[in-house]
Amino acid sequence: MELAQRLKNREEAAFADVVDTYGDELKRGCLLMVRDRLLAEEIVQDTFVQAFRKIEQLEDGSKLKSWLTSIAFNKCRSELRKRKWKFFSFDEYEHHFENVHYDDPESSIDAYSRRQTLSRALMGLKQKHREVLILFYYQEYSIEEIVHILDAKTSTIKSRLHRGRQEMQKKLEEGGDFHEFER
Template sequence: MVQGLKNRDEAALQALMEQYGDYLLRTAFLLLKDLQAAEEAVQDTFITAFRKIEQLREEEQLKSWLTRIAINRCRMRQRTWGWRNLLPFARMEEIPTDEHHPDTELQVMLEWRNERLSDAVHRLDYIYREVITLYYYNELSIREIATHTATNENTVKARLTRGRLQLRKLLVKEEVLKL
């Protein structure tokens, strides 16, 4: 696939999009809180990857390289002023999952819990939302997160700790308000 991209083969680009599209969209959505912005960030990621495929040094690092590009695109979108400052955030769209539970009540409870958790993650500051997303949703190691975000491993650990504490406070506060 990488060789096809280097030869500017559009079929290789299509295969790349099919293989990594959902993964990158889920990551971008969790980071940006907006499906349209996430889709644009992923589209920018694929365009950048296609244009700069020559910069990829090791083919087995393709997923990692794409993740780093997507994170940078999300950061750029966070920095820019745009429609998100004019319109209130839309309700979070459901993130597609492959899970299927035959028990309807269990399914409803899982969706409710995941919705609460996703809402709480979206209320975190971007730096905490970024590491929480990469660690828990993308299952990257602390070392990989440090590499992708160009930060120190200790910084990643500190952000994870602070992000978890903020999440706990948000969820506990929500429970207290319901009582």
């Protein structure tokens, strides 16, 4: 039986399975969006609670993941709107990562150097470009799925993806050499 149907049947194990399956990816996607580890954790937590309570609203069980993503990204947008007037710099983001402890110094340096490239560049994009790039490149949704998740026009999503790629490429050229965004 598919996962969504098990959720609708209120199977205890199904809730745990959904959290195990999508929890990390949603948290990372939300972290890239809101740039705040604790907030990302809270958003994903609220997303699961809301989704489980309103699971009857999910018509197509095969779209469980995109439905969860849609709820999570709407929450991210809402939180970002609340913080719009608050000064939010990269210092805050850096501060969150300063607290990450690595046992192996080499992995710490390696991780830090990598963070200087992709995730950092992604977090530095404008929100409207960032969300489309996260959904396309990290969550690996198609354009049509992103249109549905963000409730926007296809032309808008394509345009944001194009501009986001350009912006991303520019940022990466300043600090790294990841060429995946050139196309």
